Amino acid sequence: MSVAGAVAPGSASAFELFGFKFFESEDDTEFDVINPLNYTVRMEVAPAADDDGDLSSTLEDSSVLLADEAEPVAGSLGLIAKAKQDRKRLVAALYEAARYDGLVYIFIDGKNVSDILPDTKFDGSRPVPVVIQVLPGPKYELGRVVVDTNGVPLDPSEFGLQTGGSASSVDVLAAENKIYRDLREDGRPFVAVTQRDILADAATDRLDYLTEISPGNPVPFGETWVAGAEEVDPGFVAYMSGIYADEVFSPEDLEKARQRLVDLGVFSSVVVKEAKAQGPDGRLPVQVTVAERQNFGFYGVGATYSNTEGAGASGYVGYRNLFGRAENIRLDLSVSRIGATAISGTARDLDGIDYSSSLVFEKPGVLGPDSTYIGSLAAGRVQPLAYEREFVTASSGVEYEVDDNQTWSVSVAADYSDVTDFLGTQQYFIGSVPIKYTFDNRDSELNPTEGFLFEANLEPSYGINTQAFFLNSRVGGSTYYSPLESDRLILAGRLGYGTIFGATLQDVPNYRRFYAGGGGSVRGYEFQSISPYYPSQAGPGQNSIFEDTPQGGLSLFDGAVEARVGVTENIQIVPLLDFGVASSDRLPEFADIKLGTGIGARYLTSFGPIRLDVAVPLDPGPRDSSFQFYAGIGQAF
Numbered sequence: 297m298s299v300a301g302a303v304a305p306g307s308a309s310a311f312e313l314f315g316f317k318f319f320e321s322e323d324d325t326e327f328d329v330i331n332p333l334n335y336t337v338r339m340e341v342a343p344a345a346d347d348d349g350d351l352s353s354t355l356e357d358s359s360v361l362l363a364d365e366a367e368p369v370a371g372s373l374g375l376i377a378k379a380k381q382d383r384k385r386l387v388a389a390l391y392e393a394a395r396y397d398g399l400v401y402i403f404i405d406g407k408n409v410s411d412i413l414p415d416t417k418f419d420g421s422r423p424v425p426v427v428i429q430v431l432p433g434p435k436y437e438l439g440r441v442v443v444d445t446n447g448v449p450l451d452p453s454e455f456g457l458q459t460g461g462s463a464s465s466v467d468v469l470a471a472e473n474k475i476y477r478d479l480r481e482d483g484r485p486f487v488a489v490t491q492r493d494i495l496a497d498a499a500t501d502r503l504d505y506l507t508e509i510s511p512g513n514p515v516p517f518g519e520t521w522v523a524g525a526e527e528v529d530p531g532f533v534a535y536m537s538g539i540y541a542d543e544v545f546s547p548e549d550l551e552k553a554r555q556r557l558v559d560l561g562v563f564s565s566v567v568v569k570e571a572k573a574q575g576p577d578g579r580l581p582v583q584v585t586v587a588e589r590q591n592f593g594f595y596g597v598g599a600t601y602s603n604t605e606g607a608g609a610s611g612y613v614g615y616r617n618l619f620g621r622a623e624n625i626r627l628d629l630s631v632s633r634i635g636a637t638a639i640s641g642t643a644r645d646l647d648g649i650d651y652s653s654s655l656v657f658e659k660p661g662v663l664g665p666d667s668t669y670i671g672s673l674a675a676g677r678v679q680p681l682a683y684e685r686e687f688v689t690a691s692s693g694v695e696y697e698v699d700d701n702q703t704w705s706v707s708v709a710a711d712y713s714d715v716t717d718f719l720g721t722q723q724y725f726i727g728s729v730p731i732k733y734t735f736d737n738r739d740s741e742l743n744p745t746e747g748f749l750f751e752a753n754l755e756p757s758y759g760i761n762t763q764a765f766f767l768n769s770r771v772g773g774s775t776y777y778s779p780l781e782s783d784r785l786i787l788a789g790r791l792g793y794g795t796i797f798g799a800t801l802q803d804v805p806n807y808r809r810f811y812a813g814g815g816g817s818v819r820g821y822e823f824q825s826i827s828p829y830y831p832s833q834a835g836p837g838q839n840s841i842f843e844d845t846p847q848g849g850l851s852l853f854d855g856a857v858e859a860r861v862g863v864t865e866n867i868q869i870v871p872l873l874d875f876g877v878a879s880s881d882r883l884p885e886f887a888d889i890k891l892g893t894g895i896g897a898r899y900l901t902s903f904g905p906i907r908l909d910v911a912v913p914l915d916p917g918p919r920d921s922s923f924q925f926y927a928g929i930g931q932a933f
Contacts, residue, residue: 335375344433435501446509493505534584551568608631625656790933793884795882810849826846853876867899910923
């Protein structure tokens with residue numbers, strides 16, 4: 297028998313090729329119910345062969361009558377309509393379970409819903425009793441399978457379509473969709489199912505699947521047409537799509553083009569699709585339709601706090617379409633370490649506040665659609681425990697996205713700094729070539745639940761006035777794993793390793809050495825406090841203000857582990873353990889690793905987790921507080 301017409305008395309047709317909309321989203325809009333009518337519902341599922349124990353719960357989860365039992369319906373007609381809708385959903389659930397002989401009966405006040413007239417009125421003085429009876433029937437498997445693709449080689453078994461395989465409507469439809477997508481990925485934009493026969497044989501409990509697919513021929517892309525671009529140059533939009541005429545059609549290229557244009561940040565919506573037919577030249581035009589942002593300007597503010605590193609505030613303002621080709625310019629200003637702990641243990645004076653400013657210009661598409669030029673200027677003053685530094689820096693470089701997960705960047709940079717520390721005051725003028733590789737397949741930057749992040753940094757540097765060459769290298773990564781089907785438990789880990797080659801410790805400016813401790817490193821310890829230290833008494837020509845302060849090291853090893861435990865949908869409790877060491881040698885002294893531990897809380901919002909952490913040092917130094925408190929937006933790593 298044909299499944300499309302296999303509707304038992306008392307049940308309704310679920311689909312034409314399994315075909316009506318399964319599990320549509322429900323309208324959550326609140327409204328007043330007219331003529332409210334309450335009901336009670338009970339589901340009875342007959343025993344079924346090959347039931348793995350999940351069938352009853354699956355059917356219960358599919359029932360809107362059960363899900364909405366606490367909510368009144370709009371009168372008798374509303375209850376009848378809801379019951380008929382429920383019957384369709386339950387038959388569809390049986391088909392998903394490969395039970396094509398299943399029967400669903402729904403009785404309202406003892407009457408089969410199929411026999412109830414629309415104008416029937418139920419007694420509303422009490423909840424109307426509703427009974428759902430399900431006779432699941434046998435579980436089917438696939439019988440004869442024929443997929444005719446008009447000469448294009450294709451093995452249906454590679455898609456799960458084989459005799460004896462799963463006959464679930466979900467699995468069969470997924471296999472057909474996969475065949476459709478694979479043929480399109482082969483450069484064939486006009487794939488079409490020209491014939492389909494699905495027959496359920498009740499005598500053998502098998503489902504025969506026979507389909508004929510017209511694959512069409514591979515077709516090259518044609519010209520790219522742009523609509524909706526006004527302030528942004530349409531020619532630039534076509535260029536940034538990365539779709540080139542005469543290359544073979546690819547749905548993946550269309551999706552990459554859409555995402556690339558979205559990432560420009562100048563459009564509120566982007567649609568990229570192929571034309572419905574080839575042009576006179578045999579090529580396939582591409583239509584890009586965009587809607588520009590109402591305002592290309594942007595701004596924002598932020599704040600941070602630590603009980604030892606003090607409070608901080610920052611703000612930024614920028615513009616996303618400076619010259620009509622999505623050029624981005626951004627000015628950042630920040631102050632920090634407000635109320636930070638000074639060497640004596642008292643709060644810093646006002647002149648001890650750190651400040652910085654930066655101006656960053658980005659121009660996409662300089663070396664192809666996947667590249668971005670980045671130029672920056674920055675100036676400021678920072679005064680951690682180890683040193684005081686006033687600086688001006690500049691850099692110019694290119695970032696290139698290899699694919700969705702990999703990015704390279706190379707730049708040239710200049711740095712002028714005036715640094716005061718234990719050894720006195722020194723000026724540095726350094727030229728360098730920062731090189732960075734990133735692999736990132738995390739599912740989120742602010743709240744990752746799965747994936748991996750790896751970063752490798754290499755920066756050859758030369759002190760123009762000190763004539764010292766050194767090579768700063770660092771690698772680090774973090775990974776995330778959810779052992780449960782839900783994201784109620786996330787195990788997260790981070791490791792980092794760094795080494796400086798080519799120079800002695802004193803030849804490397806202290807702000808380019810390695811330190812550990814503080815937020816983003818080893819929580820529980822003061823910022824940069826895990827490090828070799830200068831002597832506790834200054835000698836001739838040395839600065840007594842910086843006695844017994846961190847010296848920095850030539851190597852670093854640090855990491856962290858967290859268990860992010862969801863206690864509600866929006867609240868996480870996070871036990872944490874951090875560790876790290878910075879050493880004066882090029883290999884870390886692992887015996888000197890310091891540990892910090894604590895507990896954190898996360899409140900999950902639409903813009904990222906709000907983070908609160910409290911950590912204690914397990915091996916505190918003389919200046920470490922008994923605990924440290926951290927607040928911010930986003931997970932710690």
